[in-house]
Amino acid sequence: MTADPRTRGDGLPTNEELLPGEVRRPDRPSARPRRVAETIAAARKVLEDEGPGALTMRRLADELGIRAPSLYKHFESKAAVELAVIEEALFDIGDVTHRAIHEPGAVDPLLDLLTTYRRYCLSHPNLYRLATIGHLPRESLPPGLEDWAGNPWFVVTGDPHSAQALWSFAHGMVVLELDDRYPQGSDLESTWRAGAAAFERLTAQRRGDGSGRVA
Amino acid sequence: MTADPRTRGDGLPTNEELLPGEVRRPDRPSARPRRVAETIAAARKVLEDEGPGALTMRRLADELGIRAPSLYKHFESKAAVELAVIEEALFDIGDVTHRAIHEPGAVDPLLDLLTTYRRYCLSHPNLYRLATIGHLPRESLPPGLEDWAGNPWFVVTGDPHSAQALWSFAHGMVVLELDDRYPQGSDLESTWRAGAAAFERLTAQRRGDGSGRVA
DNA sequence: TGACAAGGCTAACGCTGTAAGCCATACTGG
DNA sequence: CCAGTATGGCTTACAGCGTTAGCCTTGTCA
Numbered sequence: 282m283t284a285d286p287r288t289r290g291d292g293l294p295t296n297e298e299l300l301p302g303e304v305r306r307p308d309r310p311s312a313r314p315r316r317v318a319e320t321i322a323a324a325r326k327v328l329e330d331e332g333p334g335a336l337t338m339r340r341l342a343d344e345l346g347i348r349a350p351s352l353y354k355h356f357e358s359k360a361a362v363e364l365a366v367i368e369e370a371l372f373d374i375g376d377v378t379h380r381a382i383h384e385p386g387a388v389d390p391l392l393d394l395l396t397t398y399r400r401y402c403l404s405h406p407n408l409y410r411l412a413t414i415g416h417l418p419r420e421s422l423p424p425g426l427e428d429w430a431g432n433p434w435f436v437v438t439g440d441p442h443s444a445q446a447l448w449s450f451a452h453g454m455v456v457l458e459l460d461d462r463y464p465q466g467s468d469l470e471s472t473w474r475a476g477a478a479a480f481e482r483l484t485a486q487r488r489g490d491g492s493g494r495v496a
Numbered sequence: 497m498t499a500d501p502r503t504r505g506d507g508l509p510t511n512e513e514l515l516p517g518e519v520r521r522p523d524r525p526s527a528r529p530r531r532v533a534e535t536i537a538a539a540r541k542v543l544e545d546e547g548p549g550a551l552t553m554r555r556l557a558d559e560l561g562i563r564a565p566s567l568y569k570h571f572e573s574k575a576a577v578e579l580a581v582i583e584e585a586l587f588d589i590g591d592v593t594h595r596a597i598h599e600p601g602a603v604d605p606l607l608d609l610l611t612t613y614r615r616y617c618l619s620h621p622n623l624y625r626l627a628t629i630g631h632l633p634r635e636s637l638p639p640g641l642e643d644w645a646g647n648p649w650f651v652v653t654g655d656p657h658s659a660q661a662l663w664s665f666a667h668g669m670v671v672l673e674l675d676d677r678y679p680q681g682s683d684l685e686s687t688w689r690a691g692a693a694a695f696e697r698l699t700a701q702r703r704g705d706g707s708g709r710v711a
Numbered sequence: 712t713g714a715c716a717a718g719g720c721t722a723a724c725g726c727t728g729t730a731a732g733c734c735a736t737a738c739t740g741g
Numbered sequence: 742c743c744a745g746t747a748t749g750g751c752t753t754a755c756a757g758c759g760t761t762a763g764c765c766t767t768g769t770c771a
Contacts, residue, residue, distance in 0.1 A: 552757080552758065552759085553758080553759060554757080554759090564760085565760075565761080565762095568759095573759080573760085574758095574760090
């Protein structure tokens with residue numbers, strides 16, 4: 282890692298390339314003790330591959346070749362392990378969505394963001410649920426992480442309330458789709474488009490231009 | 497309960513009063529064995545008052561003055577108890593939302609629906625989460641219950657995709673608010689209004705009238 | 712009266728997260 | 742070089758979870 286913001290080496294925008302309203306990414310946690318890193322990686326793998334029911338301390342210990350109580354030499358609790366995984370998930374989601382709003386030559390950033398979000402969440406269902414459902418001890422997260430991860434929604438809408446509303450729509454869609462809550466045979470692509478259209482018109486109107494009236 | 501649809505006695509619309517696109521409510525499950533009914537009532541009470549962590553088979557049995565294994569004389573599993581509670585919750589949510597779209601002299605049915613939904617869900621957080629988060633064995637629910645419960649969203653939007661999108665927005669808002677996922681100090685009333693405005697314009701536009709352009 | 716179903720009970724199993732305490736290794740200051 | 746201490750394993754154990762097996766009492770009905 283160098284200090285020159287133009288050479289982050291991670292494909293993320295440099296300072297000069299930030300979009301209006303875009304915020305810079307906080308640093309990923311620096312090198313952790315080996316066992317801690319191994320545990321987090323194992324937890325993520327077990328969770329993604331086999332679901333939350335498989336994520337137990339004994340199973341985790343098995344993956345590392347040790348016994349469950351030994352994990353408590355490195356983590357205070359199972360919740361602490363999960364929190365570390367959540368942190369990774371939030372960084373990943375933030376990376377994916379920030380990249381989405383930087384698509385070169387994009388004609389519809391809002392729809393691109395929704396599409397990208399949906400694709401990522403559906404392909405990481407267990408990780409997504411862990412990271413976004415239930416109480417989150419935000420004071421234990423790296424400062425600025427949540428704000429940064431949510432920032433793309435602000436960038437594409439231009440105001441905080443539309444941003445929260447759009448994100449809520451996307452989150453609702455994703456969790457309901459993951460849980461198979463829509464009636465059988467639902468045309469969810471059309472539903473996503475309907476939501477996108479609603480918010481396109483909202484932000485277009487807010488900007489005062491006429492694009493809110495095109496089909 | 498009589499056969500005359502005009503005297504349901506539950507404050508719900510009669511056949512003649514159904515709004516365009518509105519669907520009639522399926523019947524609530526008829527009289528259950530005493531212990532079954534008691535168990536469901538106790539489960540709901542414990543869940544609502546003390547959260548999902550308190551909802552255990554032993555605790556439930558305590559409430560009824562029996563031992564946990566005896567519950568299995570009446571229910572196949574804990575999941576079956578929960579399913580019965582979910583069913584009640586879906587009926588309740590359906591009742592509340594159907595009533596909302598029947599408000600006499602309503603000028604903004606869509607906003608009324610959102611407001612009512614939000615109020616109900618926030619005042620029954622644990623019940624709502626149980627009923628709407630995670631996998632649901634829909635084949636075990638009374639036929640038509642899910643459709644009927646979701647019907648108001650269709651009534652206020654006029655098409656199925658807008659309905660699903662609007663409901664997804666509302667669900668996303670509610671679960672994120674319940675889990676305290678919005679940044680501290682967020683003005684969520686404004687966020688709800690932003691979402692409502694987005695979908696108002698969408699449905700107004702779909703109807704082809706000009707109301708999509710007013711502030 | 713005998714059969715049977717309903718609905719309690721106890722004991723127990725395997726699972727969970729986690730606390731307590733022991734011990735070997737490795738590093739470090741005197 | 743040795744003593745002290747931190748690190749990170751280990752075993753044992755506990756309480757609580759959903760659940761099963763099997764027993765026993767009560768009520769109903771042929």
